Amino acid sequence: MIGAGPVGLMLTALLQSLDGVSVRLYEKRRDYTRTRMVQLASYLVADSVESYCVDSLDADSIEAVFDPPELDEGLAFRQSIPTDLMALLRDWSLGFCPLNSIERSISDLIDSRVSNAGQRVAAVQRTAAVVSADDAMAMLEPEDILIDCTGSNSLLRDHLTPGWAGVNGGANTLKIRLEYALVITFLYGQQYDCNEYCKYYKNSENARYKFIPMVQRTHYDGSVSHVSGIVNITAEDYESMPPRFDGEWLRSNRPGVAESMDRFLDKIRQETQGEIIGDLEVVRIPLDLYRARNATSRRWRAAGPSDHPFTRSPVFLAGDSAIGSPYFQSISLGFECAMYMAGLISQRDMPVAEMLDRYELFMYKQWLRVYMRSKMIKHNKDLFECIDDPFALLDKLHIY
Numbered sequence: 365m366i367g368a369g370p371v372g373l374m375l376t377a378l379l380q381s382l383d384g385v386s387v388r389l390y391e392k393r394r395d396y397t398r399t400r401m402v403q404l405a406s407y408l409v410a411d412s413v414e415s416y417c418v419d420s421l422d423a424d425s426i427e428a429v430f431d432p433p434e435l436d437e438g439l440a441f442r443q444s445i446p447t448d449l450m451a452l453l454r455d456w457s458l459g460f461c462p463l464n465s466i467e468r469s470i471s472d473l474i475d476s477r478v479s480n481a482g483q484r485v486a487a488v489q490r491t492a493a494v495v496s497a498d499d500a501m502a503m504l505e506p507e508d509i510l511i512d513c514t515g516s517n518s519l520l521r522d523h524l525t526p527g528w529a530g531v532n533g534g535a536n537t538l539k540i541r542l543e544y545a546l547v548i549t550f551l552y553g554q555q556y557d558c559n560e561y562c563k564y565y566k567n568s569e570n571a572r573y574k575f576i577p578m579v580q581r582t583h584y585d586g587s588v589s590h591v592s593g594i595v596n597i598t599a600e601d602y603e604s605m606p607p608r609f610d611g612e613w614l615r616s617n618r619p620g621v622a623e624s625m626d627r628f629l630d631k632i633r634q635e636t637q638g639e640i641i642g643d644l645e646v647v648r649i650p651l652d653l654y655r656a657r658n659a660t661s662r663r664w665r666a667a668g669p670s671d672h673p674f675t676r677s678p679v680f681l682a683g684d685s686a687i688g689s690p691y692f693q694s695i696s697l698g699f700e701c702a703m704y705m706a707g708l709i710s711q712r713d714m715p716v717a718e719m720l721d722r723y724e725l726f727m728y729k730q731w732l733r734v735y736m737r738s739k740m741i742k743h744n745k746d747l748f749e750c751i752d753d754p755f756a757l758l759d760k761l762h763i764y
């Protein structure tokens with residue numbers, strides 16, 4: 365396993381409880397420092413088809429894309445997840461929490477299981493190293509499965525197809541840029557809940573730069589509300605901004621966006637008489653939706669015998685290295701892939717070719733699901749941006 369971000373760690377923790385599996389986990393970072401707040405979807409801990417399809421943006425697509433036995437298989441796998449890991453998942457899916465606390469908790473769980481005498485777990489050998497594609501190929505031994513969890517700049521995505529490696533950078537990636545956005549996060553000293561009416565009302569004087577909190581990303585922990593949302597910006601804005609900055613930078617350099625935020629915040633204050641704690645945290649990001657056209661090495665196997673290690677050993681992409689999506693859904697999708705992959709590996713008598721085919725099909729279905737969900741969110745956002753301008757709104761409505 366290369367990459368011990370949230371998905372590599374989750375997969376390691378799942379494989380650790382399987383008989384006859386040992387894991388070598390490589391990670392280049394020495395510590396988990398990413399403090400951004402993230403949200404996990406409740407479908408990760410669903411125990412029925414109804415609770416799996418609880419998200420109204422997703423429910424119809426899930427039933428259209430997945431057959432009932434596939435949904436049942438996913439739910440059955442969840443039942444087999446060890447209780448220590450399931451307890452963490454349940455906890456995270458309630459609110460939202462720092463990314464590094466998810467990473468540290470799974471990482472500590474993996475280490476504590478190893479040292480916990482009496483518990484029967486697979487060996488996990490952890491190595492701090494930057495692994496290159498050549499290193500990964502050189503270290504592959506018969507019976508090994510190589511899993512790339514190295515995130516959006518995947519180490520192996522462009523090496524999965526014969527003839528493409530190093531020649532056509534990005535040829536194995538289908539990418540759709542949906543928009544550029546500022547992700548703005550702040551703390552508020554009172555309870556603040558958001559819904560679609562609230563988004564509209566609080567932006568009513570913002571013709572441009574509407575701040576759109578994500579409903580599930582407003583979280584009250586008993587004394588403070590954590591709020592995170594996005595503001596659409598142009599490509600030119602994006603190019604001319606630093607990667608991250610605070611409210612002061614915003615006021616001095618982008619007064620239009622800052623005024624829009626101030627109007628939104630004033631309305632929150634009028635409603636609940638609270639105060640913003642500290643400053644705004646702002647990150648600029650391109651919101652990309654992408655997939656690896658091939659999420660496994662099956663094309664190497666289909667190309668016939670050769671010296672290339674990928675013709676002998678199966679390779680899989682998991683997490684952001686396989687599929688990336690905006691609008692705060694990627695980790696959940698990555699965890700879903702990890703569960704499916706662990707389920708495949710647990711079926712020790714499954715032929716490798718079948719494993720590769722099944723994973724490709726599953727990833728394609730996950731792609732369809734997240735593609736439809738993301739396009740729907742983007743479309744709804746586009747309509748919302750011009751909701752008070754009937755002509756602009758009608759231009760965006762292709763009714764029939």
Ligand SMILES: Cc1cc2nc3c(=O)[nH]c(=O)nc-3n(C[C@H](O)[C@H](O)[C@H](O)COP(=O)(O)OP(=O)(O)OC[C@H]3O[C@@H](n4cnc5c(N)ncnc54)[C@H](O)[C@@H]3O)c2cc1C
Binds near residue numbers: 390
């Ligand atoms: C501002 C922001 C907010 C977000 N909010 C949410 C949210 O609310 N909910 C959500 O689901 N998602 C959210 N995301 C997305 C989420 O952070 C990613 O989907 C998630 O981190 C992907 O996990 P991963 O394990 O696949 O990859 P990564 O987190 O990118 O981890 C990859 C790991 O591989 C290691 N690595 C890379 N290359 C090598 C190498 N060559 N050798 C060794 N190690 C290597 C890296 O050091 C890293 O630890 C957000 C993203 C951003 C930018």
